[in-house]
Amino acid sequence: AQKVTQAQTEISVVEKEDVTLDCVYETRDTTYYLFWYKQPPSGELVFLIRRNSFDEQNEISGRYSWNFQKSTSSFNFTITASQVVDSAVYFCAGLSGSARQLTFGSGTQLTVLP
Amino acid sequence: SQTIHQWPATLVQPVGSPLSLECTVEGTSNPNLYWYRQAAGRGLQLLFYSVGIGQISSEVPQNLSASRPQDRQFILSSKKLLLSDSGFYLCAWSARGYGYTFGSGTRLTVV
Numbered sequence: 001a002q003k004v005t006q007a008q009t010e011i012s013v014v015e016k017e018d019v020t021l022d023c024v025y026e027t028r029d030t031t032y033y034l035f036w037y038k039q040p041p042s043g044e045l046v047f048l049i050r051r052n053s054f055d056e057q058n059e060i061s062g063r064y065s066w067n068f069q070k071s072t073s074s075f076n077f078t079i080t081a082s083q084v085v086d087s088a089v090y091f092c093a094g095l096s097g098s099a100r101q102l103t104f105g106s107g108t109q110l111t112v113l114p
Numbered sequence: 115s116q117t118i119h120q121w122p123a124t125l126v127q128p129v130g131s132p133l134s135l136e137c138t139v140e141g142t143s144n145p146n147l148y149w150y151r152q153a154a155g156r157g158l159q160l161l162f163y164s165v166g167i168g169q170i171s172s173e174v175p176q177n178l179s180a181s182r183p184q185d186r187q188f189i190l191s192s193k194k195l196l197l198s199d200s201g202f203y204l205c206a207w208s209a210r211g212y213g214y215t216f217g218s219g220t221r222l223t224v225v
Contacts, residue, residue, distance in 0.1 A: 035213075035214065037216075042218075043202055043218070043219045043221065044216065044217075044218045044219060045204060045206075045216040045219075047213060047214070047215065047216075050213050089156055091158065093214075100146070100163060100165070100171075101146075101148060101160050101163050101173075102148075102160075102214055104157070104158040106156065106157050107156040107157070107158075109156070
């Protein structure tokens, strides 16, 4: 069985602050994939990143960065210099090698205030 | 490039009425297809997935069914809607787990 935990239900920051969204993934499989999705108010799920369990390099894409630490099963997502348009629900998800479907965390509602 | 289409975008249906939501994928062959539901409160629940034509796996017992009549077509149905069927329904496809791409969703309100 796999489990994705996003302990932060809601986060509120002021524009230009940095914010980190936490995610912990639990599985018995040694091979797995982790994902982050953004869900703006329109509802559509927007793919942000996919990472496999053998790649622990941090990744940066513009203001977004991801830190994967296999030892703690964490895959945290940081937004630098947040903007109002970053306001959305962010989902972390995992896919173990033996599973056929994504398991989602419960999501974190991020509100960036002007 | 691959695209996924889902319709309708919004739907208001009375209790007891039938339901049919359609999802189609273009630009790929033999995709894995999925139906998720997101009730109020954000959680995403997998309802059905399919790895091929006519192959449907159900994750939770419910008032809904799914069918895959063609390789790139996935349909979510109900014979009689319940109030509890209200929610946001998302179709998705993946190429054997490489990445999941979601449709734009259907917001269903059962009244």
